[in-house]
Amino acid sequence: MAPKVLVVLTSAATNPSNGQETGWYLPEFAHPWDVLKTKVDFVVASPKGGVAPINKQSIELFATDPVSSEFFAKQKTLWEDTVKLSDILDRADDFDAIYYPGGHGPMFDLYSDPESISLIKKFALAKKPIGAVCHGPAAFLNVTLPSGEPLIASATVTGLSNEEEDALGATAAMPFSLEDELQRLSGGGFVKAAEKFGEKIVVSQVKGLGGALITGENPASGKAVGEALVEALGL
Template identity: 55%
Template sequence: MAPNVLFVLTSHDAMGDSGNKTGWYLPEFAHPYNVLKDHVKITIASPNGGEAPLDQGSVEAFKADEEAQNFYKTQEALWKNTQRLSSFIGHAKEFDAIFYVGGHGPMFDLATDPISHKLINEFYESGKVVSAVCHGPAAFVNVKLASGEHLLAGQTVTGFSNTEEDTAGATKYMPFKLEDALNDASGGKFVKAKQDWGPKVVIGHGGRLIMGQNPASAGPVGQAIYNAIFGEETTGEEV
């Protein structure tokens, strides 16, 4: 039987009080999906279920990304018909990994969603892979384990950096700075690529915590999830 991976998309479609729409980010869903789709069963969930909002800005920003554009044109049913996240409580043992897709949306809903926090706990305590890319790690910033320790305590972490957020012009609309929150939760262990927008993936908790910095990290995160599920060796903290 093929392994099972639960992809989680945001249900939030507005960027603060900017008047701009947001949601999940196209290449951060497309690339990990394509890495994994022929090897695992993928289930798609969101807090509200139903259609999960795609950040249309990501479609335009990655119009030269042929893989992402093909995904956009052919896989609409994946994000139009997501299952409600709460329906997976108590079912972590049926999966091998959970993966949080980025986009600004998770900063507003998944960062503080108690259902999501409970699910992450269940996956982690069941020995499963917990993973995210770009703003997806916002889902981890308030997660504490059954022991009372923070999920990220003492772990090398990454996610969308402050300088990348500034360049994107979105810092003023965010409820918090993701880099700062991840750095605080981990005890000062946030790392990032040498240059903004470069790929960066870090692996923690003995291979069970996988985090990527930005859109360029999405494919490598998918590969790291594959490696973790199928026992392929990943050397060091970075991929």
């Protein structure tokens, strides 16, 4: 049987501070899916279940990216009929890895979603690969280990940088700085690419437990995160 990967998408369609559209970001699901599609089975979940809102701007910006455009055209069932996270909680043992695409949406729901937090803890305790890209690592911020330490304590991590958030003109509309929180909770382990929006991924471990902790900085890092998940799964 092929390994199973649980993909968790945001249910946040709008930014509550200004009403602007948000959601998950197309290439950050499309590229890992493209790397993994022949090797694993996917189950896609979200806090509310049903349709997980895609950021429409990401469709336009990546219209000339063949992987993203083909994924959007042919794989809509993946995000238009997601499983509710609360229905997955008792099925964590069925999966071999968990992955969080970004988009600004996770900053408004997944960072504090109790079911998501519980799931990540289960994967960490089982030493299963945990991955996220761009704003996806926001889902890690409130996850603590049995020791009481943060999931990312002493880990090297990345995610969308402050410089990149500024370049998007989105800093003022965010509830917190992702870079600052990743830096604080990891104990100074945040790293980023040499240039804005350059590819950057980090494969670290959960302190005291092991198990791969894979983070990517931005949309350009999606493919590399997928490749790191392949390696972590031993495929």
